[in-house]
Amino acid sequence: MCADTPETLDYKSTLNLPQTDFPMRAGLPKREPGWLDRWAEMGIYDRLRDKAKDGSRQPFTLHDGPPYANGHLHIGHALNKTIKDMIVRSHQMMGFDARYVPGWDCHGLPIEWKIEEQYRAKGKDKDAVDVVEFRRECRAFAAEWVDIQRDEFKRLGITGNWADPYLTMDYHAEAVIAEEFMKFLMNGTLYQGSKPVMWSPVEKTALAEAEIEYHDHKSHTIWVPFAAQNGTGDLEGVKAVIWTTTPWTIPSNKAVAYNPKIAYGLYEITGTPDECWCKVGDKYLLADALAEDVLVKARLEDGMWKRLRDVAPEELDTLTLSHPFAGIDGANGFWDYDVPMIDGDHVTDDAGTGFVHTAPSHGADDYECFVKRGWLDRMTHNVGEESEFLPHVPFFAGLKVFNHKGKEDKANAAVIDKLVEAGGLIARGRVTHSYPHSWRSKAPIVFRNTPQWFAAIDRKIDDGQGSYGDTIRERALTSIDQLVKFTPQTGRNRLYSMIESRPDWVLSRQRAWGVPLTCFTKKGVLPTDPDFLLRNDAVNTRISEAFEADGADVWYGDGAKDRFLGGIVDPDAYDQVFDVLDVWFDSGSTHAFVLRDRPDGTADGIADVYMEGTDQHRGWFHSSLLQACGTKGRAPYRNVVTHGFTLDEKGNKMSKSLGNTIVPEKVVQQYGADILRLWVAQTDYTADQRIGPEILKGVADSYRRLRNTLRFMLGALNEFSDADRVDPADMPELEQWVLHRLAELDHKVRNGYQSYDFQGVFSAVFNFATVDLSAFYFDIRKDALYCDGDTARRRAARSVLDILFHRLTTWLAPILVFTMEEVWLERFPGADSSIHLVDIPETPANWLNEPLAAKWAQVRQARRVVTAALELQRTDKVIGASLEAAPVVHVRDAETLAALKTVSFDDICITSDIVLTGDPVPSEAFRLPEIEGIGVVFEKAEGEKCQRCWKILPDVGTHAHPGTCKRCDEALN
Incomplete structure (x- = not known):
């Protein structure tokens, strides 16, 4: 060179x-x-904790909603844990002592179901296996998946106390869950009731609302006339028509409901076509808004009926009906009882007939109608745990609603056939509608009356923790309003409305893998008797200590009842309860054994944040709120953060x-x-x-x-x-x-x-x-x-x-x-x-510096016009780079012009030179329509190209270093 x-x-x-x-x-x-x-x-997580030992950092705790230990992570897990990690890490870096203890839900039906599947594959009978051995297999299964999921979470960069997570199956956790349950026992909110619950015939257990999802389901639909026994005048022989999509519940009917606010009419059949179950002269009670639809469904044509008159609510209230199977041969009087007409706000004239078939053992609204009237002695127990009719039910004994795979079985068809035989049908069909299914088995559920254990959410609690209300519901609603911030705010309304309208909490499950309901009932005493449940602090202490030492399996060991009751009360006077707790009670109790009990928990047992998916308004947010309000009087969290679902x-x-x-x-x-x-x-x-x-x-x-x-x-x-x-x-x-x-x-x-x-x-x-x-x-x-x-x-x-x-x-x-x-x-x-x-x-x-920012906003706007003008020249191949230009910039606004003259505007526009002028903008100047008062006239830079910085300047070549400008010559010196 x-x-x-x-x-x-x-x-x-x-x-x-x-x-x-x-x-x-x-x-x-x-x-x-x-x-x-x-x-x-x-050991970076521990080193972060060490930074807080001097007390200089305010604690911040995100409490982990436990994932279920039974499978590889899906994208929802990744979303959930990453959001949590960002919350924890960002608060740590903002000066908090941000703690995160990951946890797992380890009990419950999904794991039990997996072990049962393994048994079935080997031809083994679960019921023939010792319950403690079965529980050990469940525990081992959960432990294996905890290890797998832990590695998968860590791979996502999630920080936390992975060396010491919380598990609901740890002995201390099981002891605390039992202790929290026994607080419900001791404060009077626990009771045994017989009411309809959502029951899975496939899994043979009651389900909580959080364990339910809704899918389209094709159901039978029938229109059934109930004849009045005591009708007089033109109501003699009248029939109130009901409509239902669950024919299998007809054998358990105990009433027909109407709504006094609905307009009803008396309709008489004046003609019938072939193949019609109605007869000329039949009189039907129907809601006016639905009458035509019902009669058309019964295959009647226009002109085959007439409306006789209005029917007042007072008249309906006096009627007593007969069951459609009353007097049927072979039933031995099973259905020969009065069916009262009752009023109910849940009855509408949006669909159906305006009358609702009421089976209090198989519907929530039906049950509440009977509770309101004190008629719980009229409840039926006609359907078993496999959705089969029990042996005492005539004609249908042994027939199931759904089989063990969740498919429709014979019960519906048999009931419909018997109604046809008894003249108890005017129409039938099929309808596809949204129906509750178990989210685990994906099988449809039934509403079934069965003895279960409940937490009464409207019963007054005298525990000295009534600052936010005297009942669980009051405390929960007050917590939502006064103590908790929601992100997004819509979560508040959703959780509030759910708590506001929810029934009592079903705590019991008829399974083996979980924390048992650690209570005893007195033999020969009714559940309504004050002495039915044993409430004894000494017994409770024994149970807690045993669980702490050996886990909940001790409940199922030989001589367990004597171990817990002996020397305190007579063991022979009591029965031991073997139902297990709803797993939502397990996870709802985590505030006690994680936030309250761990060294890395919180001073007051309350988390700064609970963060989960939107489905947890009816799940973990919900159960944690109910549980904590029952045992500590308020919500266990200050913030609830919710994420949506992940779609393709x-x-x-x-x-x-x-x-x-x-x-x-x-x-x-x-x-x-x-x-x-x-x-x-x-x-x-x-x-x-x-x-x-x-x-x-x-x-x-x-x-x-x-x-x-x-x-x-x-x-x-x-x-x-x-x-x-x-x-x-x-x-x-x-x-x-x-x-x-x-x-x-x-x-x-x-x-x-x-x-x-x-x-x-x-x-x-x-x-x-x-x-x-x-x-x-x-x-x-x-x-x-x-x-x-x-x-x-x-x-x-x-x-x-x-x-x-x-x-x-x-x-x-x-x-x-x-x-x-x-x-x-x-x-x-x-x-x-x-x-x-x-x-x-x-x-x-x-x-x-707001004034400086305002000035530079003007500078950047002017720069936009210049760079746009130069880009046009570059596109037209006039120049190859902006340093070849020395444009003239016309600026109408004096303040903007003055601002531009105080900065190196040529450097800012990356040109070799630039001329700023307040002269009027020439017609040929380049403008941007959105930036008024600035125009650019393109000019090429004059001089030679500096071989070091590539600017084109007049002084290039006049300095000691050949081919350089003044700035580069000085730099080289």
């Missing part, structure tokens, strides 16, 4: 080009496990059959966990979210853009030291504007994290990084960073980059846990170094 020819000089080696080993390609799937191993070796890219629910499921493990293998975490941060988790291949590609693209921004900063900060640092007061305006933006963002980031708005946080930071920094500040300052010598301007820019580095990495660390660790270690390597041990830096209030 000729040293004396400017055109051939190569000054590249003299530039301060970025230097970093930080790779463009992340390689997250391969590299993330290494960071996990590093954090484990460092088209908004469809994910299912294996549709092939549209997204498996977290596969996403992690392809992209890395940080991409999955970034998807969570970019979505509005409070609504349903969508995920799929195209969406993940978009997330990966956002990640790459952000990674490039961080890589630029790392390169530009190479060998930066404290000696290079410039005080903000001594920085140029452009740097001070960046600090202003940082102060604005710091406020937004902290508020966002405090309100769990991760989408808002990431959106603000990402836009700042890509728009304010990469496309504006970095674009402008590259010239100074690369080409300046040791100037105040370059030192100020690098000082701002250092400030930016510490904020961007800490702001993003709760979201991109692996990438920010990589970025941090690139600058600060060391065995004890980690971004996750650092707090978000405090931002000085004096960085905020």
Whole structure:
């Protein structure tokens, strides 16, 4: 190369080009496990706890809603745990002692069902196996899945006390669950009742509302006339017609309900077609709004009936009906009883007939009607645990509603056939409607009257904890109104309405794997008797101590009753209860054995946050609220945060059959966990979210853009030291504007994290990084960073980059846990170094400078016009780069013109020169319609091209170093 020819000089080696080993390609799937191993070796979670030992950090506790230990993680798990992790990490980095104890739900039907499946595959009978041995197999199954899920959660970068999680099957947990149950026993809210519950014939147990999901189901539908026994005048022989989609409940009918607010009429049949069950002269009572529909369903045609008159509610109230099977041969008088007409607000004229068949053993509204009248002695017990009619029921004994696979069996058809035989039908059909199913077996349920144990939520509790009400319901509703903040706020209304209208809590399940209802009942005493339940503190203490030492299995050991009662009361006088607690009681009690009892719990046993999916308004949020209100008088949480469900890219629910499921493990293998975490941060988790291949590609693209921004900063900060640092007061305006933006963002980031708005946080930071920094500040300052010598301007820019580095990495660390660790270690390597041990830096209030921000808003607007004008010239191939230009910028507004003249506007527009003028905008000038009063006339820069910085300037070639401008010549000196 000729040293004396400017055109051939190569000054590249003299530039301060970025230097970093930080790779463009992340390689997250391969590299993330290494960071996990590093954090484990460092014991980073424990080190964070050590930071709080001096009492300087306020505790913050997110209490983990326990996932169920029975399968690999799905995308909903990943969403849920990632949101929790972002909450915990962000609060830790904002100066809290943010604790997170992961937990698992280990008892219950799903695990028991799996063990039973294994038995069936081996030809074994569960009932022939010792219950303690069976429970041990359930415990081992749950333990295996806890270990699997723990590793899967950790792979997602979830921080927490993984070495010591909570398990509902730990002995201490089982002891506390029993203790919490016994508080209900002792405070008088526990009772045994016989009422209709949602019952799974497949799983042979009662189910809670949270264990129910609704699917379309095709049911029989029938219209049944009930004849009046005591009708006089034109009501003689009249029949009230009911409509039902559960024919199998007709044998248990005990009343017919009407609503006094509905208009009823008396209708007479005047003609019939062939194949019709109605007869000429039949008189039917029907709601006027539904009469025509009913009679058409009965195959009658226009003109085959007439309306005789109105029927007043007082007349209906005097009627007594006969059961459709009354007097039928072979029934031995089983149905020969009076069927009263009763009023009920639940009756409508939206569908049906305006009269409701009432079987109090098989419907909630039906039951309440009988409770209201004190008629509980009229309840029936006609259907068994497999949905079979019991032996005492004529004609139908042994027939089932649903078989063991949840498919319809013979009961409905048999009842319909018998109604036809008895003349007890005027119409029949089929209807598809939403029907409750067990969310585990996916099989339809039945409402079945069976003795169960309940917590009375409206019974007054005299426990000295009545600050928020005297009953569970009052305390729960007051807690929702006064003590709990909801994110989103709609969660409040949903939970409130559920608590407001819910019935008593069914606590018992007829299964083996769970915490037993640790109570005893007195033999020969009715459940309504005050002495029915043994309430004895000494007995309770024995039970608690035994569970603490050996777990709940001791309840099923030989001689258990004598062990717990002997020497205190006569064991022979009592029966031991062997039902197990609803698993929602287990998880609802976690506040006691996690928040209250653990060293890393909370001082008052109350969590700062409970965070789960929206379905948990009827699940964990709900049961925890009821349980805590019964035992400690208030909600166990201060905040309830709710996320929606995860759908595919088209908004469809994910299912294996549709092939549209997204498996977290596969996403992690392809992209890395940080991409999955970034998807969570970019979505509005409070609504349903969508995920799929195209969406993940978009997330990966956002990640790459952000990674490039961080890589630029790392390169530009190479060998930066404290000696290079410039005080903000001594920085140029452009740097001070960046600090202003940082102060604005710091406020937004902290508020966002405090309100769990991760989408808002990431959106603000990402836009700042890509728009304010990469496309504006970095674009402008590259010239100074690369080409300046040791100037105040370059030192100020690098000082701002250092400030930016510490904020961007800490702001993003709760979201991109692996990438920010990589970025941090690139600058600060060391065995004890980690971004996750650092707090978000405090931002000085004096960085905020609104007048400066207003000025630079004007500067940026003007820059937009110039860059748009130059882009047009570049597109037309007039210039190749903006440094070839020296445009004339006409500015109409004097204030804006003055502002532009106080800054290096040519540097800001990345041109070699620029002329600012207040002259009128020429007609040929380039304008942007949205920015008035600014026009740009293109001119080429005059002079030679500096071989070092590439600016075109008149002085190039007049300095000691050939082919350089004044600035570059000084830098080379």
